[in-house]
Amino acid sequence: xxxxxxxxxxxxxxxxxxxxxxxxxxxxxxxxxxxxxxxxxxxxxxxxxxxxxxxxxxxxxxxxxxxxxxxxxxxxxxxxxxxxxxxxx
Amino acid sequence: xxxxxxxxxxxxxxxxxxxxxxxxxxxxxxxxxxxxxxxxxxxxxxxxxxxxxxxxxxxxxxxxxxxxxxxxxxxxxxxxxxxxxxxxxxxxxxxxxxxxxxxxxxxxxxxxxxxxxxxxxxxxxxxxxxxxxxxxxxxxxxxxxxxxxxxxxxxxxxxxxxxxxxxxxxxxxxxxxxxxxxxxxxxxxxxxxxxxxxxxxxxxxxxxxxxxxxxxxxxxxxxxxxxxxxxxxxxxxxxxxxxxxxxxxxxxxxxxxxxxxxxxxxxxxxxxxxxxxxxxxxxxxxxxxxxxxxxxxxxxxxxxxxxxxxxxxxxxxxxx
Numbered sequence: 181x182x183x184x185x186x187x188x189x190x191x192x193x194x195x196x197x198x199x200x201x202x203x204x205x206x207x208x209x210x211x212x213x214x215x216x217x218x219x220x221x222x223x224x225x226x227x228x229x230x231x232x233x234x235x236x237x238x239x240x241x242x243x244x245x246x247x248x249x250x251x252x253x254x255x256x257x258x259x260x261x262x263x264x265x266x267x268x269x
Numbered sequence: 270x271x272x273x274x275x276x277x278x279x280x281x282x283x284x285x286x287x288x289x290x291x292x293x294x295x296x297x298x299x300x301x302x303x304x305x306x307x308x309x310x311x312x313x314x315x316x317x318x319x320x321x322x323x324x325x326x327x328x329x330x331x332x333x334x335x336x337x338x339x340x341x342x343x344x345x346x347x348x349x350x351x352x353x354x355x356x357x358x359x360x361x362x363x364x365x366x367x368x369x370x371x372x373x374x375x376x377x378x379x380x381x382x383x384x385x386x387x388x389x390x391x392x393x394x395x396x397x398x399x400x401x402x403x404x405x406x407x408x409x410x411x412x413x414x415x416x417x418x419x420x421x422x423x424x425x426x427x428x429x430x431x432x433x434x435x436x437x438x439x440x441x442x443x444x445x446x447x448x449x450x451x452x453x454x455x456x457x458x459x460x461x462x463x464x465x466x467x468x469x470x471x472x473x474x475x476x477x478x479x480x481x482x483x484x485x486x487x488x489x490x491x492x493x494x495x496x497x498x499x500x501x502x503x504x505x506x507x508x509x510x511x512x513x514x515x516x517x518x519x520x521x522x523x524x525x526x527x528x529x530x531x532x533x534x535x536x537x538x539x540x541x542x543x544x545x546x547x548x549x550x551x552x553x554x555x556x557x558x559x560x561x562x563x564x565x566x567x568x569x570x571x572x573x574x575x576x577x578x579x580x581x582x583x584x585x586x587x588x589x
Contacts, residue, residue: 197549228512231459232466242460249459 185260187237192256195233196226209257227253234259240266290439297359298366302531305359313352323351326581333496333585334575337568346575353527353576357403358436360530364405365443373533374406374522381538384518389418393469395515396424396476397506397541398522399567400579406522406534407476425468427477427509429454454481454505462512469515476520477506479563480580491560496568500584507556507563510545517541517559519566527576539566 189203192212198220210218213227222230230253235241240263242249252262297305317324327347335342343349387394398404407424428451430437441448452461454477465475481503489508490501510517519539526532543559545552571578 225508225512227459228457228462231463232512235463235466241463242458253459 181260181264184264185256188256188259188263191233191237192220192230195229196222206256209255211255212253234263238263238267287435287438290436293359294362294439294443297362306356306528306530309355309359310352313355314348316355317348317351320351323347323581326583327351329583329585330496330578330580331575333498334571337496338572343575349527349576350581354579354581356528356530357577357579360403360524361405361440362443363530364403365440365447375525375533375535377535377537379538380518380540381536383540384538385418387516388422388472388474389420391420391472393422393471393473393475393515395469395510395513395517396474396520397479397510397517397563398476398520399478399480399563401480401567401570401574402521402523402577403534404476404478404522406536407520420472422473423450423468424474424476425450425452425465427452427454427457427465427475427506429478429481431455457505457509462509465509466513469513475513475515477509479506479560480567480584481506491557493557493560493564495564495584496571498585500564501586502560502564502584504556504560507559510559511552511556514545517543519563521566521570523570523574523577527574537566537570 185208186203189206192198192206193201193203201220206220207218210216210220212220213222213224215221231242231249242252252258296308300308324347327350328342331342331346331350384394396407398407404426407426428437430453437448452465452475469475479502489504491504491507492499493502494500495502517540519537519541521537522534523537524530524532525535541559541562543555543562545555547555567578
């Protein structure tokens with residue numbers, strides 16, 4: 181799981197071209213979106229791009245239900261849980 | 270001020286119940302088109318008399334246009350604008366009932382060939398259309414494909430349903446298959462972004478209007494010179510283009526004769542010079558360039574067919 185989380189963090193940094201951010205800077209359970217003390221403060225456009233990056237990197241898509249999708253995108257932890265549950269081995 | 274805030278998309282379906290639209294459909298299908306046009310002209314006249322906010326916004330547009338063309342504002346221009354819009358609705362119903370006839374479309378020897386070649390190679394595209402002319406004509410591209418391209422593909426329209434729910438309910442009844450491939454512009458999320466990207470990668474076409482305005486799009490705007498004045502265009506469609514990062518084309522299908530629904534169409538296809546093979550930092554500037562290309566074309570075609578721009582929205586309103 182730790183390996184997957186690191187991969188997710190690297191994907192976030194690469195796909196969103198975040199500068200001055202390393203994988204170790206991203207806190208596992210911090211909210212990725214919106215204003216918060218230890219989060220990244222991403223916006224809805226970033227979410228679209230992350231979705232595309234996740235599809236390309238892990239082969240996992242999201243369902244049509246938007247509220248559910250929001251929960252999965254909450255933090256690195258929730259993304260990792262969703263990806264590992266839906267990834268085809 | 271509150272009433273001023275109420276924009277076109279909120280006014281659009283005034284008095285329109287599904288029953289009205291059904292009646293309109295019946296008339297459209299059972300009476301000769303000449304009579305239909307006459308009825309429309311009459312109904313529009315009374316609507317026009319009563320719809321002051323619509324007149325006012327139409328007037329703002331026609332004033333800007335007159336300034337750019339260096340001509341005087343036409344007599345009864347706002348009425349002609351409303352009438353042309355009503356005719357387009359009838360045209361839309363007719364279009365959804367049956368197939369669009371290819372022989373009614375006159376191509377212009379422009380970038381259409383590039384687009385066809387690209388689709389033939391199995392590469393998809395992102396099209397930016399507008400409320401100028403008849404967007405339904407874009408569907409004819411698939412028919413065009415059967416004749417001119419070897420590959421089969423689908424046109425997926427992204428449509429804003431918020432202002433026209435009843436009319437759309439009727440469209441759905443007319444052609445459920447078509448409605449199933451339509452994406453709701455107000456529900457674009459992670460799932461649909463991935464879906465669109467996949468569809469384009471598989472050689473299909475996604476199309477969205479760049480002059481779309483809705484309650485949801487009032488957040489991010491791009492300020493642009495448009496018809497001699499600063500105007501605000503919602504950024505959404507252009508941002509989507511940047512995320513999908515596919516080749517972009519501008520498409521306009523315009524009735525040759527403004528007030529004749531049997532008129533043939535001219536189809537203009539222009540490949541965008543702007544692409545998004547750049548870093549995220551450069552992206553806002555590229556989006557600006559894309560909006561600029563788009564608005565310049567829109568302005569150009571609006572000058573030729575002013576009444577076919579079905580946008581009763583004040584783009585020039587100062588942002589507060």
